[in-house]
Amino acid sequence: MSEAKTKKSVGVAFAAIVTALLLAASCVTACIVSGSGSGDAAAKASLANAEKTVQKFIDDSARIESDFTDNLLKKGSSAVIMYQGKNDDGQLEKIANAAGADFIVITDIKGKAVQAYPDEKMVGKTLKENNLSAFGKITKSIVDKMISDPVKTDDGYKVNVGVRRQDADGVLILGFTDDSYAEVMGENLAEKCGNNVVICQGKELISTTFEPAKDCESAEAFEKKAKDAGNTFDGKKYDIAKGSVEDYTIFAATAQAGVNGNAVLIIIIANAVFIIIGVCLYLVGSKKK
Structure with a gap:
C-alpha cells in the first residue's frame, strides 16, 4: 500500500473517531436540554390547571359554605322534631x-x-x-x-x-x-389540582400535595426552602412554576427528567467501538506503510 493510501486510511479512521465523539456529545446534550425544557413546560401546564381549579373554588365558595351551614341546621331542626x-x-x-x-x-x-x-x-x-x-x-x-x-x-x-x-x-x-x-376552608384544594401543588391564601399555606412543602406555613417559607435547596428534594431537581389568583398564591412542581442512563450507556459503547475500529485501522495502516 502506498504512503498516500496509508495516510488516507488513517485520515478516515480519525474522521470516524471525531464523528463518534461529536455524536456522543450532541446526544448527551440533547438529553439534558430536552429533559429540563419539558419539565418547565409541564410545571407551567400544571400551574394553569391549578389556577383554574382555585378560581372555580372562589366562584363556588359562597355555595360551599351555604351547603355546609344548611346541612348542620337541618340536623338541628330534625333533632328538635324528634x-x-x-x-x-x-x-x-x-x-x-x-x-x-x-x-x-x-x-x-x-x-x-x-x-x-x-x-x-x-x-x-x-x-x-x-x-x-x-x-x-x-x-x-x-x-x-x-x-x-x-x-x-x-x-x-x-x-x-x-x-x-x-x-x-x-x-x-x-x-x-x-x-x-375543610372543604369550606379549601384545605383539599391541592388534591383537586393534582400532584406536587402548593396553595397559599394570604400568608398561610392551606393545602399541598408536594411533600417538601408540608412543613412550611407560608408561601415565603416554601420559596425560601426551595431556594436554599436549589429546587432539589430527595435527590430530585424540580421545575417550580408560580402563579396567583386573587389572594391565593399557587406553586406547581414537576421533577426534571434526568439523562437516560441506558441511552448514555449505548452511546459510550458505540463510541468505544468506533475508537477501537479507528485504532485498528491506524495500526494496520502503520504496518503497511
Whole structure:
C-alpha cells in the first residue's frame, strides 16, 4: 500500500473517531436540554390547571359554605322534631346517633342545661359554664337557630348547632366533629389540582400535595426552602412554576427528567467501538506503510 493510501486510511479512521465523539456529545446534550425544557413546560401546564381549579373554588365558595351551614341546621331542626321533652328510653342518645353528633344538650329559657348526653355533668350548668355562650342569642330571641364558629382540632373541626325548642322555651344544642368544613376552608384544594401543588391564601399555606412543602406555613417559607435547596428534594431537581389568583398564591412542581442512563450507556459503547475500529485501522495502516 502506498504512503498516500496509508495516510488516507488513517485520515478516515480519525474522521470516524471525531464523528463518534461529536455524536456522543450532541446526544448527551440533547438529553439534558430536552429533559429540563419539558419539565418547565409541564410545571407551567400544571400551574394553569391549578389556577383554574382555585378560581372555580372562589366562584363556588359562597355555595360551599351555604351547603355546609344548611346541612348542620337541618340536623338541628330534625333533632328538635324528634325531641319529646323527656329522656325516656334513651331519647337523647337516639337523637345524637341519628344526627351523627358527639353530644346533645337541652336548656331552659335561661340557658341552664336540663338534659344532656353523653356528659350528664353538663346538666345544671349555664351556657357559659358549658362553653356554649354563643347560643344565648337563641334564649334572648335574637335568632331561632345558628351554628358556632368551627374550631380546628387534631381530630377535625368542632362545630355546634343550636335550634329553638318547640316543646318549651329553651335551646337544643348538638355538637359535631365535622371534617367537611375543610372543604369550606379549601384545605383539599391541592388534591383537586393534582400532584406536587402548593396553595397559599394570604400568608398561610392551606393545602399541598408536594411533600417538601408540608412543613412550611407560608408561601415565603416554601420559596425560601426551595431556594436554599436549589429546587432539589430527595435527590430530585424540580421545575417550580408560580402563579396567583386573587389572594391565593399557587406553586406547581414537576421533577426534571434526568439523562437516560441506558441511552448514555449505548452511546459510550458505540463510541468505544468506533475508537477501537479507528485504532485498528491506524495500526494496520502503520504496518503497511
